[in-house]
Amino acid sequence: xxxxxxxxxxxxxxxxxxxxxxxxxxxxxxxxxxxxxxxxxxxxxxxxxxxxxxxxxxxxxxxxxxxxxxxxxxxxxxxxxxxxxxxxxxxxxxxxxxxxxxxxxxxx
Amino acid sequence: xxxxxxxxxxxxxxxxxxxxxxxxxxxxxxxxxxxxxxxxxxxxxxxxxxxxxxxxxxxxxxxxxxxxxxxxxxxxxxxxxxxxxxxxxxxxxxxxxxxxxxxxxxxxxxxxxxxx
Numbered sequence: 001x002x003x004x005x006x007x008x009x010x011x012x013x014x015x016x017x018x019x020x021x022x023x024x025x026x027x028x029x030x031x032x033x034x035x036x037x038x039x040x041x042x043x044x045x046x047x048x049x050x051x052x053x054x055x056x057x058x059x060x061x062x063x064x065x066x067x068x069x070x071x072x073x074x075x076x077x078x079x080x081x082x083x084x085x086x087x088x089x090x091x092x093x094x095x096x097x098x099x100x101x102x103x104x105x106x107x108x
Numbered sequence: 109x110x111x112x113x114x115x116x117x118x119x120x121x122x123x124x125x126x127x128x129x130x131x132x133x134x135x136x137x138x139x140x141x142x143x144x145x146x147x148x149x150x151x152x153x154x155x156x157x158x159x160x161x162x163x164x165x166x167x168x169x170x171x172x173x174x175x176x177x178x179x180x181x182x183x184x185x186x187x188x189x190x191x192x193x194x195x196x197x198x199x200x201x202x203x204x205x206x207x208x209x210x211x212x213x214x215x216x217x218x219x220x221x222x223x224x
Contacts, residue, residue: 043203
């Protein structure tokens with residue numbers, strides 16, 4: 001099973017600033033990596049797939065990078081609606097499909 | 109617009125059963141794999157099961173293998189999850205999701221509580 005590890009667990013950033021979230025895989029997942037956003041009481045929403053491709057309707061301030069075992073989600077200029085929990089997930093080698101434990105992005 | 113409507117959650121006793129359903133619309137259901145993902149209260153996301161577009165291939169997390177059964181009815185655009193031998197640790201919000209691999213769209217979730 002591929003273990004996904006996200007860091008930090010909580011990230012405090014001011015609106016308008018840049019946020020950088022990290023995700024590490026226990027073995028290579030190539031570019032088969034997705035990022036999701038989840039707000040309280042809501043279902044997750046796909047943001048990024050293929051490590052760097054934005055899903056339909058996702059603003060350009062969200063960008064993904066990386067391949068192999070190291071990945072980054074960057075939000076270039078934080079808006080109030082971006083404060084949420086973010087999960088990475090690998091789909092290179094499954095079953096099982098595995099998620100990171102999440103990074104909570106909070107307002108500083 | 110893709111819509112996934114989860115239903116069937118509720119309170120079950122340990123050892124009991126529940127059947128979840130997901131009504132799909134807004135896309136060609138029989139062309140896409142489908143999945144279930146769950147989230148225990150205050151916890152992260154856990155993949156549960158996936159099924160191919162035809163229903164001919166199914167996959168399960170080890171934590172539910174032998175107890176849960178995923179199925180689909182392509183004539184009714186419906187995905188199901190039969191959950192037997194429920195345990196307290198199965199308590200979670202269950203989401204249906206379009207596709208396997210990455211999850212393009214999600215239902216709103218249905219809460220399953222396993223408690224005596």
